[in-house]
Amino acid sequence: MARSARISLDAGDIRILRELQRDASRPVAEIAKAVGMSQTPCWRRIKRLKDAGVIRQTVALLDRRLLGLDFVAYAFVKLALPSRANMEAFDRLVATWPEVLFCERVTGAVDYLIKVVVEDMSAYDEFLRYRLLDQEMVSDVQSRIVIATSKDTTELPVWDD
Numbered sequence: 001m002a003r004s005a006r007i008s009l010d011a012g013d014i015r016i017l018r019e020l021q022r023d024a025s026r027p028v029a030e031i032a033k034a035v036g037m038s039q040t041p042c043w044r045r046i047k048r049l050k051d052a053g054v055i056r057q058t059v060a061l062l063d064r065r066l067l068g069l070d071f072v073a074y075a076f077v078k079l080a081l082p083s084r085a086n087m088e089a090f091d092r093l094v095a096t097w098p099e100v101l102f103c104e105r106v107t108g109a110v111d112y113l114i115k116v117v118v119e120d121m122s123a124y125d126e127f128l129r130y131r132l133l134d135q136e137m138v139s140d141v142q143s144r145i146v147i148a149t150s151k152d153t154t155e156l157p158v159w160d161d
Contacts, residue, residue: 007054009054009158012037012045013045015034015035015036016035016042016045017054017055017158018158019031019034019035020046021154021155021156024058025058028042064117068119069117071118071121071145072115072116072146072149073124073143073144074113074114074116074143075132075142076112076143077110077111077112077113077114077132078111078140079111079112079138079139080137080138081137082111089137090112090137090138091103091105093135097127097131099118100115100116101115102114102115124145
């Protein structure tokens with residue numbers, strides 16, 4: 001698997017990325033004004049950043065609580081045999097589960113860390129029993145239930161070097 005090369009960004013690109021991370025729904029003219037450039041050069045930079053893959057997608061961030069998704073847990077998943085085939089199978093499987101917001105392969109005593117968002121404890125219990133623990137490749141799951149969230153952001157720390 002090839003690694004992606006780091007793209008070179010100048011101060012203008014970084015200012016644009018900061019503004020877009022805060023609110024990408026604003027018109028380009030408003031973003032251009034906020035970063036101190038005219039609209040056309042700003043639009044070109046945004047297009048270049050999209051074409052280069054720096055801006056992967058533009059999405060709406062939803063309030064999970066207003067949607068009735070009040071329960072958040074982190075599950076540490078251990079595979080019975082952490083082989084390449086099992087890891088690839090688990091990666092494909094977890095990608096189909098809408099309750100899982102992210103899944104990361106980690107080092108240490110477990111193989112994966114996943115963030116699960118559901119309605120309540122009962123829904124999480126169902127997810128555990130009928131999705132995660134129903135998989136023969138999964139040998140153990142340790143859950144950590146979120147009591148409170150101190151910080152929740154999608155902004156990456158981009159800054160000038």
